[in-house]
Amino acid sequence: MKLTVKEERCSGCNVCRVVCALHNAGAVQPSQALLKIKGEFPDPGTYKIAYCNQCGICADSCPEDAILERDGEYNIDYELCTQCLICIDSCPFDVMVVTESEYPAKCTGCGKCVELCPRQAVLADQG
Amino acid sequence: MLYGYAGKILTINLNTGKASADHIPEDLARDYLGGRGFVARLLYDRLDPGTDPLGPENIIVVATGPLSGHLLPGSGKTHFGALSPATGGYGDSNLGGHFGPTLKYAGYDCMIIEGKADQLSTIIIDNETVKIVPDQGLKGKGAIEAEQELKERLGEDYQLLTIGPAGENKVAFACISHDFGRQAGRTGVAAVLGSKNIKAVAVRGTKKIPVFDAKRAQEKGEEMYKVCFGKPGFKTWTPFGTASITDWANEVGAFPTRNFQTSYAEFHEKINGQAIVDRLLVTDKGCFGCPTPCGKYGHTTTALGSAYVEGPEYESIATLGGSCCLEEIEEVAYANYVCDQLGIDTISAGVVVSFAMECFEKGVISAEEVGREISFGSLEDTVYLLEKIAAREGIGDVLAEGVKQAAAIFGDGSESYAIHVKGLEWSGYECRNAPGMMLSYMTADVGAHHNRSWALGYDVSQSDADVSELIEAGTGGKLEISTPDGKVDHVISMQHSRPLFDALGICRLQSMEIGFETFHYEEVFELITGRRLSWQEMLAISERIWQLTRQFNVKHIEGFGRDWDYPPRRFMEEPVPSGPNEGRYISKEILDKMLDEYYEKRGWDKNGIPKPQTLARFGLD
Incomplete structure (x- = not known):
């Protein structure tokens, strides 16, 4: 699933981040979430959502060609990954993380954030 | 291992400038759950009679609950407590926002701040690293202004508590501020922070909280959100939040x-x-x-x-x-x-x-x-x-x-x-036609606060309807005299159920306002902690905490007893001059009867002091 957002609906609750980390890292640990919420307070009182739009820049940066595109989604092939972590710095949205086992992780398009967002601020991109 | 908990209590001694982390005692978690329970027990154990609320010997306890920071609705609550400068007795207050979960991700369920810094300082917690940093530049700054400055300095990952000039000047009702507009408002906890020369606390946490059955806890958490989404109140209550109740409070003549x-x-x-x-x-x-x-x-x-x-x-x-x-x-x-x-x-x-x-x-x-x-x-x-x-x-x-x-x-x-009880100002419900709500205010451990028992809906409707249902139903223009019958039992029941959420570290509003069922919390509690407790068993823990906070007041307030449980004379003697409850008030005689019944059912003597056998029954002797 490719994501899109409507930031004006976001209330900053971070449910997306909690379920993302739980589903993808198997832990209650939002620092492992693959999207970010930034509140801009006190002025102007808005939320910014950083998320993976499957731009593929991480794949372009990978010296091992370990990030592979399929049906518009990019996924890491951990058999090929050499843990160089170059992709982490390449992400223009800063939404890739280093896992406990020191591998990179990126949005898998699982859609859990879309499913649980109480505000429908994170959505499936229908194209 | 204590599943669901981060596992540690962080103690910060401002006299020595040192911090230490100790394991959460298993009996503390077993008997008091967390949040308000930890606050009450630790304050009771650590403070001696005669302690000056604004002296360095007072302590501040900040505590999350076993469900804080997990995947379930409203898991963002944090509880604060100290000997209150407002009442001289048990003081606590809580806030939502993001501080508590982040404290848990840093590895701590609970933080105790003791002693006094020699100059205005900020406590900065970054996982295991704790620093007390002199910060005179923040002196006199507004609470929101200070948060903005610290957020810019430390980064978005930090969650902050700040106090304003009122806290620095030890105003008895100074509040702790967080997330640009959420406050631990009541009982003057920020004055205690100010008395310790602490302007702010910042925390960053990147660790995980252990979960007993992570896969099923995730499934249950997801289900809980989806159940919430389906409640009628989800769509009707959310757009206006707590302000939803303003018109209804006027309709039932309870608007101060x-x-x-x-x-x-x-x-x-x-x-x-x-x-x-x-x-x-x-x-x-x-x-x-x-x-x-x-x-x-x-x-x-x-x-x-x-x-x-x-x-x-x-x-x-x-x-x-x-x-x-x-x-x-x-x-x-x-x-x-x-x-x-x-x-x-x-x-x-x-x-x-x-x-x-x-x-x-x-x-x-x-x-x-x-x-x-x-x-x-x-x-x-x-x-x-x-x-x-x-x-x-x-x-x-x-x-x-x-x-x-x-x-x-x-x-x-x-x-x-x-307008106060015990020295704490009355919150937003006028009670001259609400005997249950009046008793709630009179007997709340912190003073005149509504969050221990909100019996107003029962006073008006004689039902357990949630708030969105009450608003929807209205009164149809008919507002009968509300009698004391059955109110004492209802108040006691609410004084266990509402504060239980504060011990679990979660928000009660999904349950109280839109009718989210409590059995969900039993199930998710077991999946997260590995401990099976029925809601009734959790309520029994909440009752223990209630007895403890009463005994805390007996211990710390000289001459404490029945006289501390009355509302101001206005409510017992002056008829309401206008509006739906015109002409109504509740006499002292009626309130005395309610207090007699309340004390008896609580196992307290005629003066409102817990009897030795009552304390023994809850393991508090």
Whole structure:
């Protein structure tokens, strides 16, 4: 699933981040979430959502060609990954993380954030 | 291993500048759960009788619960406690936002701050690293202003607690501020932080919380959100948040107006939830994990200036709008903003300011003493008094101690309309036709606060309807006299159920406002902690905490007993002069009967002191 957002609906609750980390890292640990919420307070009182739009820049940066595109989604092939972590710095949205086992992780398009967002601020991109 | 918990208590000693982390004692988690339970037990064990609330020997306990920070609705609550400078007894308050979950991700369920720093400082916690950093540059800064400055300095990953000038100046109702508009408002916990020379606490946490069955806990958490999404109240209650109740509170004659002289405000539709949405709203602002955000972040413009401000929540509408008679939502919001920057609890602030207005109206205090003429309905006078209080200048130095102390100084009968119990100002529900709610205020451990038991709905409807159902049903224009029958049992039941959420570290609003069923919490608690407890068994823990906080007051307040449980004379002697409850009041005789029944059912003596066998029954002997 490719994501899109409507930031004006976001209330900053971070449910997306909690379920993302739980589903993808198997832990209650939002620092492992693959999207970010930034509140801009006190002025102007808005939320910014950083998320993976499957731009593929991480794949372009990978010296091992370990990030592979399929049906518009990019996924890491951990058999090929050499843990160089170059992709982490390449992400223009800063939404890739280093896992406990020191591998990179990126949005898998699982859609859990879309499913649980109480505000429908994170959505499936229908194209 | 304690699943669900981060596992450690962080103790920060400001005298030595050292921090230490110790394992959470398993019996503490077993018998008190967390949050309010940890606060109550640790304060009880650590503080000796005779402790000065503003002396270095007082401590502040900050505690999350076993469900805080997990995947379930409303898991963002954090509890704060200290010996209260407002009451001299048990003090606690809680807030939502994101601080508690982040404290857990840093590895701590609980933080104890003890001693006193030698200069104004900020505590910075970055996982295992704890620093106490002198920060004189923040002196006198507004609570929101200080948070903004620290956020820019430390980065977005840090969650912050700050105090304003009122906390630095040890105002008895100073509040701890967080996330640009959420506060631990009640009982003066920020004055204790100020007395310790702590302006702010910052925390960053990147670790995981152990879960007993992570896969099933995730499935259950997801289900809980989806159940919430399906509740009728999810769509009707959320758009206005707590302000939803403003019109209903007027309809049932429970809206404090003109320092609680009456219980209905003609202008209520100008300061209700719809007014917020139409005239202020910028964005809904939710606490951590919240599907139903109360936070209505807005922008207000008045003759005194413009400001961004979160709220006003219902309580601020009731006390600043109703009690001080600020008749436009923009003015209520601006007064709210001033309180937030100064770091003053809006509930106590509204009650203290409206008390001063009535004292002036009755000639108890003069223009010379106040520094000017003041009147109900004036935003300028409200802000003038708030600033005097925070700076402790002139009349503000007296008012900074709260209405109980101020009335003792002003005299001239003003204690009759100093609206408080135990020294804590009354929150937003007038009770002269609500015996259950009156008893709730009278017997709440912290003083006149509604969050221990909110029996008003039962007083009005004799049912357990949730708030969104009450609003939907209305009264049909018929408001009978509410009798004391059955109210004591209901109050006792609510005094266990509502504070239980504070011990679990979660928000009660999904349950209380939109009817989210409690069995879900039993199930998710077991999957997260590995411990099977029925809701009834959890309520028994909540009852233990209730007995403990009563005994805390016996231990710390000289002469504590029945006399501390009465409302102001206004509520027992003055009939309501207007509105739906015109002519009504509840006599002392009726309240005494309710207190007798309440004490007996609690296992307390006629003076309201827990009997030795009662304490033994809860393992508190």
